[in-house]
Amino acid sequence: MIHTTFTVGRLRCHAIEAGRQWLDGGAMFGVVPRVLWERRIPPDARHRIPLALRCLLVEHGDGLVLIDTGIGNKEDERFRDIYGVENAGAGGRTRLEDALAALGHRPEDVRWVINTHLHFDHAGGNTWRDGSGRVAAAFPNARYAVQRGELDFARRTNERTAASYRAHNFDALAFQLLDGEREPLPGIRCLPTAGHVPFHQSVLVESGGERCCFLGDLVPTSAHLPLPWIMGYDLEPLVTLESRRRLYARAEAEGWLLCFEHDPVVALGRLGRDGKGFGLVEPRRVG
Numbered sequence: 001m002i003h004t005t006f007t008v009g010r011l012r013c014h015a016i017e018a019g020r021q022w023l024d025g026g027a028m029f030g031v032v033p034r035v036l037w038e039r040r041i042p043p044d045a046r047h048r049i050p051l052a053l054r055c056l057l058v059e060h061g062d063g064l065v066l067i068d069t070g071i072g073n074k075e076d077e078r079f080r081d082i083y084g085v086e087n088a089g090a091g092g093r094t095r096l097e098d099a100l101a102a103l104g105h106r107p108e109d110v111r112w113v114i115n116t117h118l119h120f121d122h123a124g125g126n127t128w129r130d131g132s133g134r135v136a137a138a139f140p141n142a143r144y145a146v147q148r149g150e151l152d153f154a155r156r157t158n159e160r161t162a163a164s165y166r167a168h169n170f171d172a173l174a175f176q177l178l179d180g181e182r183e184p185l186p187g188i189r190c191l192p193t194a195g196h197v198p199f200h201q202s203v204l205v206e207s208g209g210e211r212c213c214f215l216g217d218l219v220p221t222s223a224h225l226p227l228p229w230i231m232g233y234d235l236e237p238l239v240t241l242e243s244r245r246r247l248y249a250r251a252e253a254e255g256w257l258l259c260f261e262h263d264p265v266v267a268l269g270r271l272g273r274d275g276k277g278f279g280l281v282e283p284r285r286v287g
């Protein structure tokens, strides 16, 4: 199964499996002890855990909207081995394009690409390398949108942030830059959720009184729902904590559906109480 279809009010949405990556389990769970996290997502012999590269496609009245783009096809074998990338698709492209085709769409049909942030596992598929080796926009008729601060941050890396930002994923694109909470098209609302990076955003799809939030790296998997289960990758973990607290209050009050970008098993679910803390209810598993 390469996509999970659901509706938000009048909008048809598809959680798309654009492939997988395998990342260090300890890094994914930060200060959470391994004896706790390994029960939730068991690691392999190299201490890595499988992670989805899930994107969200919304069939919107103004055209197809794609949120995040996976890793793309431009990285070399060494990179693909380190990060355990499994995303190859038909015709030298990726499983993202395969899933689009299965839904009856071509890359040219996508009108909007919105990035939660520009890390390679979220924006890698923004561009693609064609048969001649040229790098071009993967969705040539789309308007690309990201927070202004994030593009700035991605262009001015330091020793700690450089490995996650690869210029070929964003340098040649003309972005529509967002400043804070914005609704670039009706019912698609970008919510600043800082912490993982300073200008990270989550994307809220709203229609007919229903809401689904694509969380990005604010809560990468359903196992990360407890407030302090924050990734070691987060640059400002205490800011992540407060971003989550704010978003959870709204998600709980308004009964939001939540879409997890990296959960290897659960594509969607709702926020529930798990004793004193938060957990998942109504999980919708992939396949």
Ligand SMILES: [Zn+2]
Residues within 6 Å of the ligand: 119, 121, 122, 217, 220, 262
């Ligand atoms: Zn990520």
